[in-house]
Amino acid sequence: xxxxxxxxxxxxxxxxxxxxxxxxxxxxxxxxxxxxxxxxxxxxxxxxxxxxxxxxxxxxxxxxxxxxxxxxxxxxxxxxxxxxxxxxxxxxxxxxxxxxxxxxxxxxxxxxxxxxxxxxxxxxxxxxxxxxxxxxxxxxxxxxxxxxxxxxxxxxxxxxxxxxxxxxxxxxxxxxxxxxxxxxxxxxxxxxxxxxxxxxxxxxxxxxxxxxxxxxxxxxxxxxxxxxxxxxxxxxxxxxxxxxxxxxxxxxxxxxxxxxxxxxxxxxxxxxxxxxxxxxxxxxx
Ligand SMILES: Cc1cc2nc3c(=O)[nH]c(=O)nc-3n(C[C@H](O)[C@H](O)[C@H](O)COP(=O)(O)O)c2cc1C
Numbered sequence: 001x002x003x004x005x006x007x008x009x010x011x012x013x014x015x016x017x018x019x020x021x022x023x024x025x026x027x028x029x030x031x032x033x034x035x036x037x038x039x040x041x042x043x044x045x046x047x048x049x050x051x052x053x054x055x056x057x058x059x060x061x062x063x064x065x066x067x068x069x070x071x072x073x074x075x076x077x078x079x080x081x082x083x084x085x086x087x088x089x090x091x092x093x094x095x096x097x098x099x100x101x102x103x104x105x106x107x108x109x110x111x112x113x114x115x116x117x118x119x120x121x122x123x124x125x126x127x128x129x130x131x132x133x134x135x136x137x138x139x140x141x142x143x144x145x146x147x148x149x150x151x152x153x154x155x156x157x158x159x160x161x162x163x164x165x166x167x168x169x170x171x172x173x174x175x176x177x178x179x180x181x182x183x184x185x186x187x188x189x190x191x192x193x194x195x196x197x198x199x200x201x202x203x204x205x206x207x208x209x210x211x212x213x214x215x216x217x218x219x220x221x222x223x224x225x226x227x228x229x230x231x232x233x234x235x236x237x238x239x240x241x242x243x244x245x246x247x248x249x250x251x252x253x254x255x256x257x258x259x260x261x262x263x264x265x266x267x268x269x270x271x272x273x274x275x276x277x278x279x280x281x282x283x284x285x
Pocket of ligand 1: 028053109190192218242
């Protein structure tokens with residue numbers, strides 16, 4: 001499956017791009033509306049992009065009332081990404097989405113580098129969300145966790161059905177002339193090509209640690225990138241930064257991946273998942 005990475009595509013602005021995906025993932029929604037961080041919020045750097053959007057969103061009520069009915073008309077399965085500042089926020093957001101038939105899964109954003117971290121651990125946030133809904137729950141983790149496989153095992157034990165790996169990693173860019181931070185928020189989330197080896201390592205380790213389905217993302221721009229993520233252990237991939245420069249990326253990456261698989265005699269994406277591990281690890285059925 002090919003998804004967009006949360007926050008990297010406005011499906012209502014670009015419905016034809018969303019329709020080229022297998023799943024559309026919303027930008028992270030919080031309990032209350034948020035205006036996001038002050039500008040400048042995007043900075044290009046040598047090998048990637050820095051953003052400090054700060055979870056600008058209409059709040060859960062705005063999403064449910066205005067956006068969700070229009071997103072459902074796209075005819076693409078919808079995942080809603082939710083984020084908050086305490087376990088109670090995640091519980092509230094999942095409860096609000098539990099009875100919405102338009103929503104096929106919920107992605108718990110446990111890892112935005114542009115907002116204050118919740119005081120609870122990732123596993124505690126999943127544990128708060130789990131009883132509120134029977135929908136599939138994906139836990140989106142930061143590659144900066146001290147012991148990522150351990151975090152992955154903990155969110156699995158707390159009830160996560162899958163992992164989204166990875167979110168951006170904190171970065172800084174300075175203005176050439178003034179040597180001041182280029183982003184209004186100073187630090188931002190770093191994404192794009194430079195993130196790929198970091199993200200691949202995260203997918204590789206968490207596949208071994210949990211055997212959970214993984215949506216891999218971080219610098220994917222070609223079919224070969226997608227194949228690498230599958231081999232490391234992802235069962236789906238998501239396109240993020242690439243969409244800003246190439247709205248045709250979903251169709252192109254899909255074609256390129258099919259060619260990569262065929263040229264290696266692989267029958268489909270499932271046949272590629274986990275290949276980098278040689279024999280399948282014990283955690284994988
Ligand atoms: C402009 C921008 C906005 C983003 N907003 C969100 C967000 O709202 N929620 C989230 O979980 N991740 C967000 N992300 C992170 C992406 O979903 C993805 O994890 C990250 O960019 C790595 O993938 P990429 O290198 O292909 O972009 C954002 C990334 C960018 C560049």
